[in-house]
Amino acid sequence: MELARELADFLGSVEQRLGTMLADGDAGPGVKGDTLMEAARHLCIGTGGKRARPMLVRLFGGAVNMAPEKLVDVAVAAEMIHSSSLLHDDVVDAGMYRRARPTVNARWGNIVAVMSGDLILSTALHRLAHLDPRLTQTALSVVVEMSRAAITEVEARGNLELPLERLRFIAEGKTGSLFGWCGSAAATLADKPEAAQRFDLFGRRFGVAFQIADDIRDVLGTDPGKPRYADVLSGTPSLPILLAVARDGTLKTKLKDAWAFTTVNPERTRAIGDAIEATGVVELAMERMNKELEAAVDALGPYAQQGTGAELVDWARKLSVGIAAQAQERSRAA
Structure with a gap:
């Protein structure tokens, strides 16, 4: 409880x-308000975001006995780096809704969305430079990795021959790299280089598992933030889709035919999605997710029992248990 x-x-x-960091700035003489920061606040504040990255910063920091007040700026920077990527992703994907609200690009247009993302990213990096220049260098490396993973994901759309290691590269770059930075940054502030390496590896493996869990929820229809089979609808070769076409060659033909059109109608999407689920790929994807989670826990080494390290292990276990429970519930309902 404490x-x-x-x-x-x-x-x-x-x-x-975060509210202070996203307050209106100087938008120029005679200009009232700050459109870019207003757009950033629309995405970042009061939208029910999970704040997974700030929470990770706190738990990693607690595992090396860092005082919580010394971790706040790192946690805020992690959330702002993540938010900047969401602003850019919504432009790339032409997303209209996020967290049950219109996206920034839907409300203000693509130009504001891109520039708002750039502004909060640079603001986060600037704050880190004042806190500890080492954190700025590693954060810049993460941004590079996230950007390369994002373009790889775009280039992979519609590719049913995408190697699984390439898919994993995308998941680690887009999600795992920032999760890992949350740990390495906290350990760096504590001057614990071994912990920084271990935490980075935990975050990367946990991030890959986190993405696999999202892919599984898409098949199960248990993600409240998007419709079931959204990956089929968008032409995204998720792990369950790639595993399914490897098991059933007829699915590859059906998906290629469906993805040849600009949009896939709801009936066809549901039929293909149901066929994907019927191949048993949820269980296969869960096996891969659990291997990533076990590797993440192993990476912690002695820190799994130190401070809040046990909470990190608990997070990994809860992700596995939660997805298993959703799969069982879906099986009973079928």
Whole structure:
């Protein structure tokens, strides 16, 4: 209970600092307001975001006995780097809704979305430079990795021959690299280089598992933020889709035919999605997810039992248990 209160207090401090960081700036003489920061606040504040990255920063920091108040700026930077990627992703994907609200590009247009993403990214990096230049260097490397993974994902659309290692490269770059940075940054502030390496590896493996879990939820229809079989609809070769076409060659033909059109109608999407689920790929994807989670826990080494390291292990276990429960519920309902 005490840890729960401490975590809640920490996230409260993150929210307060995030509001300060995203306050209106100087938009020029005679200009009222700040369109770019207004757009950033629309995405970042009061939208029900999970704040997974700030929470990871706190748990990693607790595993090396870092005082929570020294971690707030790192947590805010992680959230802003993540948010900048979401602003850019929504432009790339022409997304109209995120977290049950219109996206920034839907409300203000692509130009504002891109520039708002650039502004909050540079603001986060600038803050890190004042905190510890080492963190700026590693954060820049993460941004490079995230960008390369994002373009690889775009180039992979519609590719049913995509190698699984390439898919994993995308998941690690887009999600795992920033998760890993949350750990390495906290350990760097604590001057614990071994912990930084271990935490980075944990975050990367956990991030890949996190993405596989999202792919599984898409098949199960348990992601409240998007419709079931959204990956079929968008032509995204997720792990379940690639595993399914490897098991059933007729699915590859059906998907190629469907993806040859600009849009896939709901009936066809549902029929293909049901056929994907029927191949048993949820279980196969869960096996891969659990291997990533076990590797993540192993990477922690002695820190799994130090401070809040046990909470990191618990996060990994809960992800596995949660997806298994959703799969069982879906099986009973079928």
